[in-house]
Amino acid sequence: MAPLLNQVSNLTKQTGLAQVMRLCCSKPLQWNKPDSFLWPRNTTIVQTGNTKTSKGKKTYQSIEGSRYLSSRASLLHGNVRVKRVSIEGNVAVGKSTLAEILQSACSDWEVMAEPVQKWQNIENETAKAEESSQNRVHNLLQMMYQDPQRWSYTFQTFSCMSRLRTQLQPAPARLLCSKGTPVQVFERSVYSDRYIFALNMFELGCINSTEWAVYQDWHSFLVEQLGHQVELEGIIYLRASPETCMERLQHRGRSEEQGVKLDYLETLHLQHERWLIEKSTPIHFEKLQKIPVLYLDATVKFQSDPEVQEQLVTKVKNFFEAL
Secondary structure: OOOOOOOOOOOOOOOOHHHHHHHHHOOOOOOOOOOEEEOOOOOOOEEEOOEEEOOOOOOOOOOOHHHOOOHHHHOEEOOEEOEEEEEEOOOOOOHHHHHHHHHHHOOOEEEEOOOHHHHHOEEOOOOOOOOOHHHHEEOHHHHHHHOHHHHHHHHHHHHHHHHHHHHOOOOOHHHHOOOOOOEEEEEOOHHHHHHHHHHHHHHOOOOOHHHHHHHHHHHHHHHHHHHHHOOOOEEEEEEOOHHHHHHHHHHHOOHHHOOOOHHHHHHHHHHHHHHHHOOOOOOOOHHHHOOOEEEEEOOOOOOOOHHHHHHHHHHHHHHHHHO
16 A cells, blocks of 8 residues: 555546535435643623524525524424534544543533544446446545545545534434533534644645645635535544654554554644634634634553543533533
8 A cells, every 4th residue: 555645646636516416415415731622812701591692693595405403403302402513633642532521421512523434435327337346336535545636635524524424413302402512513524624634635746736725715605605514513532642643553453544643633732722822823714713622642542541531521512512
């Protein structure tokens, strides 16, 4: 397997907003230092019971007819508001493990898994029936890792569309009937797709300037059109050193990641730090600029320590209730 950062010849790739819109609007997929709050400057939160109020909010209409109602309405049921939070962090930092812990910790929390299996199994619907399944099903995640210069833009387009579909999934009925603090928790988001992974590939030269301009244009358009339906109210930043992430990556043994090098994880770590700690990444969405962030130290071995798990759950619970 070629290393992730191998430089290869540029290949022409045909992309466009029409493809993006087709991917987004098709039938949604079905899948279910000390820790502290980092509240950005000039953030004002007014709480009344379990609701947060704000003035001057824009109301957007969805590009899809069946989704004209804003998510502000779709996430409200009586006096219940379902909050939306993403878990962000480096590759192999422990997001899925934390997600499983949170899912089992409280029935008011619904975790939406990162759609990795979708990236690993892209079926070519135009393939001939007599062709083998090997020729009809493609692993885009593996293709991106093997030849990032060729496939990074394609992968980031598809991964962002799959994240959009996930974030557009309605809250389950049990959350709408909750008497507590109902929360949808997403493994990563459409925002980290842009401000971490796509940006990183652009800076590494795996996405060229034209592709980056096109990606940013359709990303901004879709996020602005979808408005409240994809907005987050908080972010959990699971933070560990690149070396720790490398150890965990090797331990989990995902076949597509065999060629991943430490320097790639180091670049992703820097992108997370710039966005969520230093606040130096240029952000194009006003609410995202002011979003509350819960910082959790992921260097601790929370996978197998019940006491540490309980401490993390308590911090997350307090964070959710404060949103």
